[in-house]
Amino acid sequence: MIGNNQRPRRLRKNGLVRNLIRETELHLNQLIQPYFLTINPEAQEPIQGFSGVYRWGIDQLSKKIEKDITQGLNSFLLFGAAQPSEKNEQGTAAYEEKGVLPSAIRTLKERFSDSIVLASDVCLCPYTSHGHCGLVEGTEIQNDPSLVALGQMALVHARCGVDIVAPSDMMDFRVGYIRNLLDEQGFDQTLIMAYTAKYSSNYYGPFREALGSAPKGDRATYQMDFRNKTEALRELELDLAEGADMVMVKPALAYLDIIRAFKERSSVPVAAYSVSAEYQMVKLMAKEGLAIEQKLAIENLTAIRRAGADIIITYFAELIASQGWLK
Numbered sequence: 001m002i003g004n005n006q007r008p009r010r011l012r013k014n015g016l017v018r019n020l021i022r023e024t025e026l027h028l029n030q031l032i033q034p035y036f037l038t039i040n041p042e043a044q045e046p047i048q049g050f051s052g053v054y055r056w057g058i059d060q061l062s063k064k065i066e067k068d069i070t071q072g073l074n075s076f077l078l079f080g081a082a083q084p085s086e087k088n089e090q091g092t093a094a095y096e097e098k099g100v101l102p103s104a105i106r107t108l109k110e111r112f113s114d115s116i117v118l119a120s121d122v123c124l125c126p127y128t129s130h131g132h133c134g135l136v137e138g139t140e141i142q143n144d145p146s147l148v149a150l151g152q153m154a155l156v157h158a159r160c161g162v163d164i165v166a167p168s169d170m171m172d173f174r175v176g177y178i179r180n181l182l183d184e185q186g187f188d189q190t191l192i193m194a195y196t197a198k199y200s201s202n203y204y205g206p207f208r209e210a211l212g213s214a215p216k217g218d219r220a221t222y223q224m225d226f227r228n229k230t231e232a233l234r235e236l237e238l239d240l241a242e243g244a245d246m247v248m249v250k251p252a253l254a255y256l257d258i259i260r261a262f263k264e265r266s267s268v269p270v271a272a273y274s275v276s277a278e279y280q281m282v283k284l285m286a287k288e289g290l291a292i293e294q295k296l297a298i299e300n301l302t303a304i305r306r307a308g309a310d311i312i313i314t315y316f317a318e319l320i321a322s323q324g325w326l327k
């Protein structure tokens with residue numbers, strides 16, 4: 001006899017047996033699709049280096065989301081954008097009530113009400129002339145003054161009816177600050193999805209192209225060093241204590257260990273943001289004929305779920321829905 005009588009292959013013998021013992025499921029309910037907004041209501045502008053992703057005008061986006069809903073996709077994360085002429089040192093366009101993002105939130109929630117879950121990005125980088133996520137004095141990013149601006153932005157979004165505010169700036173104490181402010185103003189039902197461990201990563205290129213938000217210098221004094229894990233656990237403790245409703249790891253694929261660690265320690269749902277370059281790498285592989293797009297995308301997203309993510313933010317969500325990749 002060769003070896004022993006252990007034969008794991010019995011459990012792989014045919015498709016139905018394999019289905020029966022599958023450990024990880026990926027479902028549209030767990031996916032959030034990011035969308036970028038732009039000012040012209042009829043726009044659907046392609047973005048250089050970000051295949052199949054667009055800057056949307058509100059009229060076009062509204063139609064797109066209507067289609068997404070019929071295909072089973074219901075959750076969206078919106079990013080605003082500012083024209084270069086609207087940007088300034090203080091990023092004041094971020095909390096302009098008539099801005100493209102607050103207006104879009106209002107329109108979409110009026111139209112779709114609770115048949116969508118709408119999240120909004122809360123950050124200054126698309127609106128500051130220096131491109132940083134916080135306010136700058138000299139060469140320093142000012143933590144506490146930034147909280148005031150971020151709080152205003154979150155409040156404007158809450159007033160427009162957003163379901164979830166998602167602060168992506170990585171300033172200290174922004175979750176607690178925003179929670180207190182929203183509660184004081186009567187928005188105790190607005191959720192906060194915290195970018196808890198957001199790394200200073202090389203995977204953000206196509207996104208920065210989309211928003212024109214590349215910073216002068218880098219984000220190393222606020223985003224985390226990709227060499228660190230213990231530090232992420234500290235951020236997790238703080239965000240939970242400050243009242244985050246969901247905690248997030250970003251990027252996802254190169255950070256599966258962080259996702260797993262969060263899942264083991266978190267008392268709230270764990271989200272993972274599979275970022276722009278993770279998406280674009282799959283697109284480029286497929287374009288070169290080196291992989292089948294659908295299969296590679298589903299493998300990556302399933303791995304992120306297997307690591308422990310309850311929720312995944314992915315640019316593939318609308319394609320998965322429209323192409324029926326999970327059917």
Ligand code: PBG
Binds near residue numbers: 203205207208276
């Ligand atoms: C910054 C922000 C970034 C992303 C979303 N918000 C990264 C950055 O510019 O540092 C990246 C998302 C992606 O690449 O898909 N607030």
Ligand code: ZN
Binds near residue numbers: 124133
């Ligand atoms: Zn930012």
